[in-house]
Amino acid sequence: MDAIILQILNGLDKGSAYALIALGLTLIFGTLGVVNFAHGALFMIGAFCAVTLSKLLNLSFETIDPTQTDFLGNPLKVKTPYVIEWFGMDTGSAIIDWAVPLAILFSIPIMICVGFIMERGLIKHFYKREHADQILVTFGLAIVLQEVIKYFYGANPIPTPAPDVFKGSFDFGTMLGFDPNVIIYPYWRLVYFFFSAVVIGGVFAFLQFTTFGMVVRAGMADRETVGLLGINIDKRFTIMFGVAAAVAGLAGVMYAPINSPNYHMGMDFLVLSFVVVVVGGMGSLPGAVLAGFLLGILESFASMNEIKSLIPGIDQIIIYVVAIIILLTRPRGLMGRKGVMEE
Amino acid sequence: MLGLNKKDMTLLIVVTILTLSAPFILNPFPTDSAMAQFNAGYPDLMQRFAIFGIFAIGFNLLFGLTGYLSFGHAAFLGVGSYSVVWMYKLLDYNVIWGLPLAIVTSGIFALLIGFVSMRRSGIYFSILTLAFAQMSFNLAYSVLTPITNGETGLQVYNNDPQVLMGANEASSPHLFGLVMNSSAKVGVGAWEFTFNNGYYFCGVIAILVFYLSIRIFRSPFGMMLRAIKSNQTRMAYTGLNPRPYTLAAFVISGMYAGLAGGLLASMDPLAGAERMQWTASGEVVLMTILGGAGTLMGPVLGAGFIKYFENIFSKINDTVLHNWFAFLPDGLEDFVVFLIHPFIGKGWHLTLGILFMLVVTFLPGGLVEGGQRIAAMIKRTKEDEDTPAKTEPAE
Numbered sequence: 001m002d003a004i005i006l007q008i009l010n011g012l013d014k015g016s017a018y019a020l021i022a023l024g025l026t027l028i029f030g031t032l033g034v035v036n037f038a039h040g041a042l043f044m045i046g047a048f049c050a051v052t053l054s055k056l057l058n059l060s061f062e063t064i065d066p067t068q069t070d071f072l073g074n075p076l077k078v079k080t081p082y083v084i085e086w087f088g089m090d091t092g093s094a095i096i097d098w099a100v101p102l103a104i105l106f107s108i109p110i111m112i113c114v115g116f117i118m119e120r121g122l123i124k125h126f127y128k129r130e131h132a133d134q135i136l137v138t139f140g141l142a143i144v145l146q147e148v149i150k151y152f153y154g155a156n157p158i159p160t161p162a163p164d165v166f167k168g169s170f171d172f173g174t175m176l177g178f179d180p181n182v183i184i185y186p187y188w189r190l191v192y193f194f195f196s197a198v199v200i201g202g203v204f205a206f207l208q209f210t211t212f213g214m215v216v217r218a219g220m221a222d223r224e225t226v227g228l229l230g231i232n233i234d235k236r237f238t239i240m241f242g243v244a245a246a247v248a249g250l251a252g253v254m255y256a257p258i259n260s261p262n263y264h265m266g267m268d269f270l271v272l273s274f275v276v277v278v279v280g281g282m283g284s285l286p287g288a289v290l291a292g293f294l295l296g297i298l299e300s301f302a303s304m305n306e307i308k309s310l311i312p313g314i315d316q317i318i319i320y321v322v323a324i325i326i327l328l329t330r331p332r333g334l335m336g337r338k339g340v341m342e343e
Numbered sequence: 344m345l346g347l348n349k350k351d352m353t354l355l356i357v358v359t360i361l362t363l364s365a366p367f368i369l370n371p372f373p374t375d376s377a378m379a380q381f382n383a384g385y386p387d388l389m390q391r392f393a394i395f396g397i398f399a400i401g402f403n404l405l406f407g408l409t410g411y412l413s414f415g416h417a418a419f420l421g422v423g424s425y426s427v428v429w430m431y432k433l434l435d436y437n438v439i440w441g442l443p444l445a446i447v448t449s450g451i452f453a454l455l456i457g458f459v460s461m462r463r464s465g466i467y468f469s470i471l472t473l474a475f476a477q478m479s480f481n482l483a484y485s486v487l488t489p490i491t492n493g494e495t496g497l498q499v500y501n502n503d504p505q506v507l508m509g510a511n512e513a514s515s516p517h518l519f520g521l522v523m524n525s526s527a528k529v530g531v532g533a534w535e536f537t538f539n540n541g542y543y544f545c546g547v548i549a550i551l552v553f554y555l556s557i558r559i560f561r562s563p564f565g566m567m568l569r570a571i572k573s574n575q576t577r578m579a580y581t582g583l584n585p586r587p588y589t590l591a592a593f594v595i596s597g598m599y600a601g602l603a604g605g606l607l608a609s610m611d612p613l614a615g616a617e618r619m620q621w622t623a624s625g626e627v628v629l630m631t632i633l634g635g636a637g638t639l640m641g642p643v644l645g646a647g648f649i650k651y652f653e654n655i656f657s658k659i660n661d662t663v664l665h666n667w668f669a670f671l672p673d674g675l676e677d678f679v680v681f682l683i684h685p686f687i688g689k690g691w692h693l694t695l696g697i698l699f700m701l702v703v704t705f706l707p708g709g710l711v712e713g714g715q716r717i718a719a720m721i722k723r724t725k726e727d728e729d730t731p732a733k734t735e736p737a738e
Contacts, residue, residue, distance in 0.1 A: 035466050047449050125704065132412045136632055137703045139625065143696030151693065238732050271477055271621060274470050282466075314485025322480040327463060327471060 004185045012188040015296020016196035020251035021273040022288035024244035030283040031237045037138035041145040042245050046252025047106035047261035051158050054099035081215045098163045099217025107249045110295045115245025149261040157260035162188040274325040281336025362546045366536045373533030374737045386539035391650045393545035394606045399630040399642030400556050401599020407637035409566035412469045415476030419449040419597040421619035423604025428497045435507040438609040440616020457593035485617035496615035516609045541610045635709030656691040
């Protein structure tokens, strides 16, 4: 029992990341009808927003401290980040410590801008082209974005720690009445899960309870009719592209402490997110979220030693196996709608 | 001749001549000159031209003719490599055992994957093939380590059986004693030409499979595949089941990929799982599209183009750039070098990505279409010049 709970918990954070990326992919797909292979790159850019902000906050100037000397007897140079200089020791170091959560605020406008530029500058011209062309051009874009990041940040992963408060793990088992030290779960992963739940909830609420969301949903169902009613649906879809980019970016920002960002993390997640979208059903938002968590949890179950000894290697391929089975038995995915991307 | 019409025959003859004389053509600059770094006439690169040419020709048979965009072709490349290295380990270094096996195993592999993936089309097909390829890659890295030797990569060890190994046999890949990596160097004046056994082996095979692909393009089977691309529903209504045809195309194209993988292992007796990664599948997609999907020469051009510039670009560094732009005033020189810097050396992928986006956006037919457009433009300007000349006397 405890092992099962532990695996479900382990699956949640990865599942959250899958769900967030898949949600963005589905939003773009459902509104604009474009298969965006560059979505993983947006996730990566998000993670690098966190890296950039923590680097910016750590910008420091050097002063010579006459009271201290280094091992050669020279006066020691002390680096003081500007933030500490401006806000004082306590506030300043707290700001540096909270770089990753602060990066959420920092990344939203950036990601929305990136999304707008991508849509207006490139993807707009591909609505009328074949899906194969859309895949190819966004694939090219993904390579370009990835290489740009590599040019500026190098090829090595950059560790970006979470705030000190969330470091370490807590004993989840004792809360449920299990023995201590059986179910241990890092705080940050729990934060990640709640954060993604909030973002997913926010996106759904935005689509469900605002007029803007209602128009977008109407546009997803029948773009032409909404256009004939005199609504500028293209503009709204562009905004939705920005929102989708922001969702992917946020997923990336918060993922930075879990896995040090490197330039190809987007590609690694992209392949899986596509599988998630297909399993959930093309164009179905709840499907994407459901499939994201489902596959995340299945993956962590498959990496249990008991299961690995039954079927060796299952942890490596479980997601793909599930995807193949689902595609062959339920071609529309778990919650796919009729008429959306049938072929 | 050979069942080809005159135009195709000319194309085949041109390709044959170019392939056989590649060591000369690709080596236009004298060895000691400053331009020698642009020479491509050395064995390793020429082998790559031929092998990736085969890979791209095979991919084009699927994507160019049927329009099914597979993102998992690297899996077959890997399977081909592993088969050949296993034959080295079990029998001996003669490639004659491994290559047919590579074609057969990758064919079977393609049949299995194709049978499942071909049930869906469009984006679903791409994702299914991608999923299968990633699955093979992950398996090759983890559970299948006894077969694939995991991260180290499969290679021949001293204690391998090698039952057919003769006493005087070469200890590197060869074809009945013709050692692949041995080459003859011929110096003519300032030039030095390298004739490598391995390259000619790959080159001859490339010509054969190119001929085969022309035949497939022109056959009723090829027509059928193109019909599937243009309108699958109509095909179904005329009473034809498209799936056997697309599946056959997938298997043939998988066998081409397996052959290419086998040849890679024939040139260098190693096989690693990274050959199966989806970036490798992406590369062949890039080659085919860049050259021109659905055309005969396109994939070969694309493969040659990418492999050549990959090699050249990684050699250029800032010092070379400074030499080139030395004629500019100093400030401007530094600025130009600064502008170009991100695109050279390690930045080759950036250049490739941008180039690829430009091609997909503005030139969907690839380099071949670009060539045709230029040819048409020249023709038009000529006609323009001709027309007034004809009308003038009438006035």
